[in-house]
Amino acid sequence: MNKLTWFYFPARLAWRQLIFDRSKLAAAICGVLFACVLVFMQLGFKDSLYASAASAPVKLSGDLFLMHKQSEAMWRPIQFKRSELMRVLGNPAVAEAYPLYLGLAPFKNIKTQVKRTLMVYGFDPDSMIFNVGEVKNKREELRLKDTVLFDEYSRPEFGPMRQLLEADRNVTEINDYKVNVMGLFRMGVSFAADGNVITSDLNFMRIFPRRNHGDIDMGVIKLHHGASAKQVKAELKSELNEFINIFTYEELLKYEKDYWANTAPIGFIFGFGTVMGWVVGLVIVYQILFTDIANHRNEFATLKAMGYEHGYFVRLVFASAFFLAVLGFIPGYVLSLGLYHLAESQMYMPMPMLWSKMITVFLFILSMCVMAGLLAIRKLKDANPADMF
Amino acid sequence: MSTVIDVEHLNFSFGSGALTQPVLKDITLSIRKGEIVLITGPSGSGKTTFLTIIGGLRQAFHGSVKVLDQQFINSSEQVKVSVRQQIGYIFQQHNLLKSLTALQNVSMTLEMSNGLTEQQRRDRSAEALIAVGLGDRLDYKPGQLSGGQLQRVSIARALVGQPKIILADEPTASLDKQSGYEAVSLLKRLAKESQTAILLVTHDYRILDIADRVVELEDGVIKSA
Numbered sequence: 177m178n179k180l181t182w183f184y185f186p187a188r189l190a191w192r193q194l195i196f197d198r199s200k201l202a203a204a205i206c207g208v209l210f211a212c213v214l215v216f217m218q219l220g221f222k223d224s225l226y227a228s229a230a231s232a233p234v235k236l237s238g239d240l241f242l243m244h245k246q247s248e249a250m251w252r253p254i255q256f257k258r259s260e261l262m263r264v265l266g267n268p269a270v271a272e273a274y275p276l277y278l279g280l281a282p283f284k285n286i287k288t289q290v291k292r293t294l295m296v297y298g299f300d301p302d303s304m305i306f307n308v309g310e311v312k313n314k315r316e317e318l319r320l321k322d323t324v325l326f327d328e329y330s331r332p333e334f335g336p337m338r339q340l341l342e343a344d345r346n347v348t349e350i351n352d353y354k355v356n357v358m359g360l361f362r363m364g365v366s367f368a369a370d371g372n373v374i375t376s377d378l379n380f381m382r383i384f385p386r387r388n389h390g391d392i393d394m395g396v397i398k399l400h401h402g403a404s405a406k407q408v409k410a411e412l413k414s415e416l417n418e419f420i421n422i423f424t425y426e427e428l429l430k431y432e433k434d435y436w437a438n439t440a441p442i443g444f445i446f447g448f449g450t451v452m453g454w455v456v457g458l459v460i461v462y463q464i465l466f467t468d469i470a471n472h473r474n475e476f477a478t479l480k481a482m483g484y485e486h487g488y489f490v491r492l493v494f495a496s497a498f499f500l501a502v503l504g505f506i507p508g509y510v511l512s513l514g515l516y517h518l519a520e521s522q523m524y525m526p527m528p529m530l531w532s533k534m535i536t537v538f539l540f541i542l543s544m545c546v547m548a549g550l551l552a553i554r555k556l557k558d559a560n561p562a563d564m565f
Numbered sequence: 566m567s568t569v570i571d572v573e574h575l576n577f578s579f580g581s582g583a584l585t586q587p588v589l590k591d592i593t594l595s596i597r598k599g600e601i602v603l604i605t606g607p608s609g610s611g612k613t614t615f616l617t618i619i620g621g622l623r624q625a626f627h628g629s630v631k632v633l634d635q636q637f638i639n640s641s642e643q644v645k646v647s648v649r650q651q652i653g654y655i656f657q658q659h660n661l662l663k664s665l666t667a668l669q670n671v672s673m674t675l676e677m678s679n680g681l682t683e684q685q686r687r688d689r690s691a692e693a694l695i696a697v698g699l700g701d702r703l704d705y706k707p708g709q710l711s712g713g714q715l716q717r718v719s720i721a722r723a724l725v726g727q728p729k730i731i732l733a734d735e736p737t738a739s740l741d742k743q744s745g746y747e748a749v750s751l752l753k754r755l756a757k758e759s760q761t762a763i764l765l766v767t768h769d770y771r772i773l774d775i776a777d778r779v780v781e782l783e784d785g786v787i788k789s790a
Contacts, residue, residue, distance in 0.1 A: 185676050189662075196664030478660035481622055483650030483677055562622040 208504020211457025242395030251368030298380025330371025653723030713744030
């Protein structure tokens with residue numbers, strides 16, 4: 177046999193056998209589809225978690241960021257002295273340094289009066305540390321007393337803010353303090369906070385009366401044009417107190433992601449779910465392949481008697497596994513695409529379907545089917561042509 | 566080459582040690598090209614075992630079994646597989662692949678050998694099916710064919726590769742008298758045309774008349790040749 181027929185003939189027979197019994201094929205496809213959707217969703221949630229965890233730092237605009245060494249993540253910061261941040265101005269490469277105040281506080285839904293916790297960001301409206309167009313445009317309004325901007329991507333439980341604002345119903349309470357919502361911006365929710373509000377540093381102190389200007393949660397540093405963030409970071413490290421963590425932009429993103437991946441057990445949970453999906457799919461595909469071989473035992477033994485070699489049937493089983501992987505993946509992908517869309521529109525979680533994820537899941541499903549094939553080929557030994565007579 | 570099967574002093578037993586059960590004792594038999602030999606005998610006489618050894622499906626260790634000039638005693642699987650590809654098999658059950666049409670089933674024999682195009686395989690398979698009278702059933706699947714028709718498909722499958730030997734095990738067992746006789750007569754006619762030797766195990770005495778020679782086996786010994 178030449179190379180083409182070496183695989184083509186067993187694959188063709190595998191295909192013909194698969195499509196012969198449509199109901200069994202449908203069951204097998206459902207099994208693979210199930211595993212496929214499970215893996216897609218687990219990976220989707222995991223990536224979404226990481227993406228949303230980093231949604232706040234992504235919107236920050238700065239070259240270096242200061243945090244207290246004891247801060248696990250941005251959503252549960254430990255305060256440090258503002259004077260510590262101001263010391264960086266001594267470095268000639270530093271152009272500006274601004275404090276950022278962070279706090280979780282209950283926000284009253286204007287419509288239902290129900291309170292729900294969200295994240296409040298306080299910043300100096302004269303600084304440009306938020307890379308969000310709406311925030312930049314509303315700086316004048318933010319300078320007024322008791323004004324906030326509301327994140328349009330917050331969960332709907334906070335109320336239909338856009339309609340309410342259009343109806344001029346913009347007065348609510350944050351932390352039992354009356355504020356006016358002056359506008360909307362877009363940032364996105366994370367696992368730590370269901371919504372976001374941005375306000376000025378002065379208003380922040382009014383919302384959180386126990387906080388004061390001197391204790392800040394984060395420092396955002398902008399460097400002069402052309403300065404190397406890495407180099408300045410090294411310089412600052414030796415100048416600042418050792419309880420300060422200095423991050424570049426990328427390091428901050430990674431720090432936030434790693435928190436959710438490692439410190440919080442969430443990364444593990446989704447990883448575990450992925451593996452379980454693999455195992456369940458493996459068992460289903462194995463069962464299908466195994467019973468298929470058992471049902472065709474006599475036919476295979478006949479072919480063996482005619483001179484077909486063992487390898488032919490091994491290729492046949494793997495071809496079946498491959499077809500099942502492909503046939504299950506396609507509807508699984510389409511269904512997952514729909515579910516991703518649903519999650520994005522209903523749960524306000526960023527769940528993009530990336531090529532890399534698609535390829536990863538396909539390889540995952542393929543490895544599952546190949547493994548099932550490896551387990552099932554042992555059954556081929558039962559097809560002994562001498563028993564046929 | 567006039568002798569296609571040459572067996573000398575073949576001994577074969579199942580089990581080992583104290584449980585050794587001799588099945589074939591000192592069998593000597595040779596079959597010429599184009600000859601039709603029937604092996605009959607009561608159940609347990611060892612005739613099916615004999616057939617599986619000739620067919621290269623069971624390993625024997627004592628004596629000499631030469632099929633198409635290849636020694637089977639203590640031979641490798643590879644040697645046997647290559648000889649098996651030149652033998653046509655017909656089983657008690659038709660053992661056709663349920664998912665394939667009659668034509669595709671017959672083509673399975675040709676897919677093992679190189680050098681044929683898809684069209685040539687189809688043509689030769691169709692010819693073989695026409696020869697067994699199933700020209701109008703080419704695209705039927707086994708589920709749509711009767712027992713007699715199925716056995717004729719398996720005859721076509723055995724013959725399409727133009728084997729030098731056909732081994733048949735009770736080909737009429739699952740058929741009624743009429744279709745059983747038709748099937749073996751057909752087998753005989755086609756085998757004679759192509760000078761194919763047939764070794765056929767049966768205890769159906771109604772078909773003994775198709776044989777050139779009848780060998781009776783009893784308790785592993787040839788009674789009459």
